[in-house]
Amino acid sequence: MRRLASLLPILDWAPRYTRTDGVNDLFAAVIVTIMLVPQSLAYAMLAGLPPVVGLYASILPLVAYALFGTSRTLAVGPVAVVSLMTAAAVAPIAVAGSAAYVTAAVTLAFLSGLVLLAMAVLRLGFLANFLSHPVISGFITASGILIAASQLKHILGIRAEGDTLPRILVELAQGLGGANLPTLAIGVAATGFLFWARRSLKALLLRAGLGRRLADLLAKAGPLAAIILSILAVVLMGLDRAGVRIVGEIPAGLPPFAVPSFDPALWVALLPAAVLISLVGFVESVSVAQTLAAKRRQRIVANQELVGLGTANLASAISGGYPVTGGFARSVVNFDAGAATPLAGAATALGILGATLFLTPLFRYLPQAVLAATIIVAVLSLVDLAAIRRTWTYSRADFAAMAATILLVLLVGVEAGIVAGVALSLLLFLWRTSTPHMAIVGQVPGTEHFRNVDRHAVITEPAILSLRVDESLYFANARYLEDRIYAEAAARPALQHVILMCPAVNLIDASALESLEAIADRLQAAGVGFHLSEVKGPVMDALKRSDFFEHFKGRVFLSQFEAVQALVREPRPKAPGPAADR
Amino acid sequence: MRRLASLLPILDWAPRYTRTDGVNDLFAAVIVTIMLVPQSLAYAMLAGLPPVVGLYASILPLVAYALFGTSRTLAVGPVAVVSLMTAAAVAPIAVAGSAAYVTAAVTLAFLSGLVLLAMAVLRLGFLANFLSHPVISGFITASGILIAASQLKHILGIRAEGDTLPRILVELAQGLGGANLPTLAIGVAATGFLFWARRSLKALLLRAGLGRRLADLLAKAGPLAAIILSILAVVLMGLDRAGVRIVGEIPAGLPPFAVPSFDPALWVALLPAAVLISLVGFVESVSVAQTLAAKRRQRIVANQELVGLGTANLASAISGGYPVTGGFARSVVNFDAGAATPLAGAATALGILGATLFLTPLFRYLPQAVLAATIIVAVLSLVDLAAIRRTWTYSRADFAAMAATILLVLLVGVEAGIVAGVALSLLLFLWRTSTPHMAIVGQVPGTEHFRNVDRHAVITEPAILSLRVDESLYFANARYLEDRIYAEAAARPALQHVILMCPAVNLIDASALESLEAIADRLQAAGVGFHLSEVKGPVMDALKRSDFFEHFKGRVFLSQFEAVQALVREPRPKAPGPAADR
Structure with missing residues (x-):
């Protein structure tokens, strides 16, 4: 039963579900639905998919996560970074907007689900730890900038294809003359309104005497208001005939039962992207979930989260959606609105389902510029420039990994950026440990302590070299250790013993073992003893x-x-004992 | 002047050159020449190149290394593993034996030279340390097995194309019926003779009363004897008309002045292989050089070795050769024969030049089976099965990296093997450090020492948790640290302080720093203080x-x-002081 409960967290909270929980969950679901409908449409557009695919990706996955996830308040669905990664993965394979493109995105969700579940089975959740904070932070900041820039074409009402920052900027500059003025007006107005709503609307409503919950609800409805107002504007003023690009026909009805492609060539082509999307999505999702869980002293189980997100992606794939994960903004909204259990997520799914069934005809006249404005306002909140400065101050190595990630995301693409960032942070860590800190130590007078001769006034013996190595010994630093000891020994003609002090050596791998043997052999050949001290258990x-x-x-x-x-005392010959004579 | 001498090591030894040095160098050069001529022809065949290319690669590169290398006794030229890697790199690009194939190999040598020189300029010699001993050892063993297996087709006199062990074995089994008997006879006889000569000939000659030097010379001439005898057999018995495949026409004359291709597509295709060949060649060469230098208390400068090997490869490229590096067997022979200075290498180059000018017509009737026998006998000495067992006993992680390298080299190819081995050894190191050893410690009674509560009888305070972490704190283990501390704190209701004892923490990166901040915040919220102790300078x-x-x-x-x-003492309220009343 315990085991089952750990696989199905619902068994943990459902029996204790209260009426208050129900009210809280329902209220949170309403707010998140209002927020998620426009975001789902917008992020699908960002991924190069028909907007309705975003809605499909916001129904079944929420139910799946509610069943299998461990976070009480995480809200899954399409998110900005994963949408951008989906576009980057699928664009080289199929033409945007084609049926093959949708199939590839569905297959990507399916593969991503399989990768996450495989990671769960193999207990590989720790792999996510290899994405260091500076790399993740740089990746998200750069992705935010790239996404915002890529949406400006919709605000200007021009066509552009660029997917790197320089190309996007060049295309925008070239297209500026051909901007569609009604589109630009709607886009700028929507962006301004959304920024204002995000920043000031809630405070205004509170000051106007509204209750906290109602103010919250109305403030979060900003994007919905922008959508409704812009649809009205298009319909009433016939703006679509004036060149304002609209979303167009959206099929109403239940999400379709979709089948991912089982073409091996497509799987091979999509697998690297699926792995990256899974890792990035997992890291983003778990960070959000842990932050929120900590506030209420709840627990997130990383491996079970892999199951939750994996099934969510499989659910997305079979219902015509694309890769999903836990989103930061919507989870915070869900949490702040008082969501008590995953039932809030399930209720949100019902809300989105309602929108898919009944509201899609209304979205026909929705200007793409308004969706673009929704995206821009959402992603610019991800950009964290202060983190760049903070990292620079603390550590040049961490900054290097972060800078490489940012530059490559902007100049080459999201996948190159994250791969380079991870590779560089691993290499830099190895490089740091490959020239370990080593100190010649001496005895602190009157104590049994040994300290660095350069930092303390200590006693040393000319015949003994005490060398403390402050790092695990492994292949990357084994040769450095050899070189250092040979050099120190060569500089001391009176040397009789070398003692390697190992209190900070947590590991000696096979390469380092061979080096220790080589050092012992070589020092012995030179008549010098080689010893170890303070070796850990x-x-x-x-x-x-x-x-x-x-x-x-x-x-x-x-x-x-x-x-x-x-x-x-050892090298000195023992004094002949005169005891017997006496 | 000092700086110049470090760039041109010749300035170091040439002024002190003696007559004895000259005699020693000349004798060593004769032995190495006798050994290198058949090996050069054979390894060129292994690389899929015309045999004469092997001779070209054994002239100018030796002179270049004599000028720029730091080892007094290293013998550079074509080696087995690099030849195999050359074949693996060039075969997908051009048809074996074609002019394009030779051009690609020449270009590979050129690129490899550039990579090595670039590594020297950027002082990236330390990158070679990322190849751990088990990975190198496994790589060389597996390459030896693969090379030996690949040469059996020449012994059987059949055609085969396989480049992985299973395919080679299948092709050999299928071709067994079509074996050419005269070829088989020559091949088996040559292999047997070479094994015997390597193992027993020198002892036999010494017992027969020959001087040590002469015995050495004759024993090393085993391969040359096999070549001469087999050529005689072919010519006298007309074996080439009986189906024994021979080397054929070899152009006599000076090495040609060759120009590598500057086709960018070819460069891109060859660059990954050039990097791998450079790294593997550098590691192999430096290991040999250091082993030999240590015996005579000489010094190898890793970055200058990059210059030596880089120029050797450029020299090979412009004289129609292919990638070269320092070889193990021939360097040992050079050393044992008494080579005193790099002049031995230069003299060897003259010897090979002589062979290229005057002896190539003789090699026309040389059976390929005899070259194959030379290769098999040479590479089987590289196979070190004992190292596999030793690694298994010491460390499962090191063994995993080694096993992956061996299996992938045999089943997929040399490049996949070395890349997988390096990647796995890096990941395993990270994985080991990602779940660091942590110990709850207590005070050893009567001392100021704190030890693991599980291993020692120590005193602990219920209000204080002393936790020692035995690893640097960085992104891969930051989350583990958080989880562990939260779990320990949650299990101790009376807890008032957590002290993280950091004597083995050599580094705290930006990710770990954020985790420490998160831990401090979260413990503080729970009313628990968080402190550090024994933080290194x-x-x-x-x-x-x-x-x-x-x-x-x-x-x-x-x-x-x-x-x-x-x-x-801190949490306890101070007792009211009654001193004033008295």
């Missing part, structure tokens, strides 16, 4: 498993103090 | 550079003892 256990001690002629001391005490 | 310096201490409410203690002493 687990490291010692591993050494004992190998044949290291069959060759090792040196000694292993529990403490550096003990080592120096023992060795300082 | 460099780590503390980095923390001070950030804004960490602007938010951090806890304290940082120099020692864990101090921390517990201070905190154990």
Whole structure:
């Protein structure tokens, strides 16, 4: 039963569901629905898909996550970054707007679901930890800038194809003369209104005496208001005949039962993108879920989240949707609106289903510029320039990974950016550990402590070199260790013993083991003893498993103090004992 | 002058050159020439190139390395593994034996030279450290097996195209019936003779009373003897008309002045292979050079070795050769024969030049089976099965990287193998450090030491949790640290302080910094103080550079003892002081 409950978190909260929970969930669902309808249409457009696909992706996935996810308040659905990644993955494979394009996006959701479930089975949730904070932060900031720039064409009412920042800017500059003025007017008005609604509307409504809940509801309805007003404007003024591009016919009805493609060539082509989308979506989603869970002292189980998101993506695929994940803004809204259980998500799904069944004919005259405005306002809140400065101040290595991510996302594309960022952060970590900090240490007078000779006034013995290495020993730094010890030994003609002090060595891998053997052999050939001190328990256990001690002629001391005490006397010949004569 | 000498190591040894050095160098050159001529022909065949290309690659490159390399005894030229990698890189681009194939190989040498020189300029010699010992060892063993298997077709006198072990074995099994018996006889005889010569000939000659030097010379001439005898057999018995495949016409004369292709598409296609060949060649070469230098207390400068090998490859490219590097067997032979300076290498180059000018007509009737036998005997000495067992015993993670390398080299190809091995060893290292060892510690009675509560009888305070983390804190383990601390804190209702003891923390990156801030915030919200102890100097310096201490409410203690002493009293309200009343 416990095991079942961990697979189906609903069994945990459903039995204790109260009437208050129900009211809270319902209210949150209404707000999130109002927010999600325009976003779903907009993000589908960003992904190069018909807008209705965004609605499809906001129904079944929410139900699936409500059943299998561990967050009480996470709101899944189409999100900006994943939509951009979907466009980047599918665009080289099929023509935007074609049936093949939709099939590829559906297949991408299916593959992404399989990847997430495979990660859950193999317990690979930890892989998400390899995306460092600076890389994620840089990736999201750059994606936000790229997405906002890519939407400006809709505001200007021009056609453009660029998918990198320089090309987008060039196309915008070239197309500026051909801008459609009614489109521009609607776009600018909508963008301005949405920024204002996001920033000031709630405070205004509160000041006007509205209750907190109603003010919240109305403020979140900003995008919906923009949509309704712009549709009215188009219909009443016939703006579509004046060149304002509209969404056009949207099929009403239940989400279709879709079948992903099983073409092996398509799978191979989409798999790398599916892996990246899964990782990025997982990281984004888990970060949001953990932040919110921490506020209410709830727990997120990373591996179960993989199941929740995996089934959500499979659900999206079989109902004609595209890759989904937990979104930041909508989850915060859901949380703030008081959502108590995943039932809020299920209720939201019903709300979107209602919109899909009954409201789609209304969206026909919705200007694309208004959807673009929705996207721009949403993604610019993702841009975090302060984080760039903060990272620069703290660590140049972290900044390098972040800068590489940002530049490559803007100049080459999202996939290149994230891959380069991850690769660079891994390489930089290895590079940092490949030249470990090593200190020659001496005894602090009157104590058993040994400290760096460069930082403290300590006692050293000319015949003994005490070297502390402040890093695990492994292939990337094994040769450096050898070189350093040879160099130190060569500079000390009176040397009789080298003691490697290992309190910070958490691991010695096979490469480093060979280096230690080489060091011992070479120092022995030069008449110098080689010893270890303060080797940690687990490291010692591993050494004992190998044949290291069959060759090792040196000694292993529990403490550096003990080592120096023992060795300082060792080379001296023992004084002949006169005791017997007396 | 010093700077010039470090760029041109010849300035270091030439002024002190003696007559004895000259005799030693000349003797070594004769032996290495005798060994290198058949090997050069054979490895060129292994690379899918006309045999004479192997000779070209053994002239100018040796001179270039003698000028720029730092090893006194390294012998560069075509080697087995690099030849195999050349074949793997060029075969998909051009038909074996065609002029385009030779041009591609020449271009590969040129690119490899540029990559090595670029690494020298950017001081990227440390990149070679990312190839761990188990991966290199597994790679060389698997390459040896693959190469030996690939040469069996020449011994059987059948045609085969397979380049993976399963395909090679299937083709050999299918072709067994069509084996050419005279070829088989020559091949088996040559292989047997070469194994015997390598293992027993020198001892036999010494027992027969020959001097050490002469015995050495004759033993190393085994391959040359096999070549001469087999040529005689072919000519005298007309075996080429009986189906024994021979080397055929070899153009005599100076190496041609060759120009690599500057076709950008070819460069792009060859660049990944050039990088891999450079790295593998560099690692192999530096390992050999360092082993030999250590025996004579000489020094190898890794970055200058990049220059030496880079110019050697450029020299190979402009003289119609293919990628070269320092070879293990021939360098040992050079060393054992008494080579004193790089002049031995230059003299070897003259020897090979002589062979190219005057002996090539003789090689016309050389059976390919004998070259194959030369290769098989040479590469099987690279196979080190004991290393596999040793690695298995010491570390499953290292073994996994090694096994992946071996299996992929055999089943997919050399490039896939080395890339997978490197990637896996990096990932495994990250995985090991992503779940760091953490210990709850307590005070050893009567001392200031704190040890693991699970391993020692120590004193703990219920209000204080002392947690020692035995790893640098960075993105891959930041979340693990958070989870662990939250879990420990949740299990201790009486907890008032958490002290994170950091003596083994050598680095805190930006991701871990954010986690520490999150931990501090969250514990504070739960009424628990969060403190650090024994933070290392460099780590503390980095923390001070950030804004960490602007938010951090806890304290940082120099020692864990101090921390517990201070905190154990802190939560208790101070007893009202009655001193004034008295």
